[in-house]
Amino acid sequence: xxxxxxxxxxxxxxxxxxxxxxxxxxxxxxxxxxxxxxxxxxxxxxxxxxxxxxxxxxxxxxxxxxxxxxxxxxxxxxxxxxxxxxxxxxxxxxxxxxx
Numbered sequence: 001x002x003x004x005x006x007x008x009x010x011x012x013x014x015x016x017x018x019x020x021x022x023x024x025x026x027x028x029x030x031x032x033x034x035x036x037x038x039x040x041x042x043x044x045x046x047x048x049x050x051x052x053x054x055x056x057x058x059x060x061x062x063x064x065x066x067x068x069x070x071x072x073x074x075x076x077x078x079x080x081x082x083x084x085x086x087x088x089x090x091x092x093x094x095x096x097x098x099x
Contacts, residue, residue, distance in 0.1 A: 001029065001032065002014075002033070002034055002090075002097075003032035003033070004090070006085070007080065010065075010085075011086055011089050012079065012080045013033075013034060013078070013079060014031075014032055014076060014077070015033055015034050015079050016030050016031070016033040016035045016075060016076050017038060017047055017075050017077060018035065018036070018075070019050075020039070021037035021039055022039070024036075024037065024038050024039055024054050025037050028097065029097065033076060034093070036051060036054065036055070038051060048077075051077065052067070052068065052079075055079060055081075058092075058096070059081065059092050061081060061083070061084065065081055065082045066080070066081055067080050067082075
């Protein structure tokens with residue numbers, strides 16, 4: 001199960017990034033984190049930018065509403081989404097995570 005924390009004005013959740021994949025995709029949940037495969041390499045912040053872009057498109061929010069708040073140099077990151085509640089995030093991810 002994805003661990004989601006509510007914060008003032010939005011939500012935070014963990015993301016496990018797998019850079020250098022063949023395509024951008026959600027690959028399920030691993031240890032309470034959303035597992036995301038990205039084509040971008042893990043150099044010069046490219047994977048971080050790709051992660052924010054991919055998640056913004058996936059969740060249907062502006063890129064500026066998303067931020068990596070922890071783990072910029074790690075595969076496990078904490079992402080915050082402003083202007084979204086827990087229920088809304090769960091609803092938007094539900095179709096992606098069900099088999």
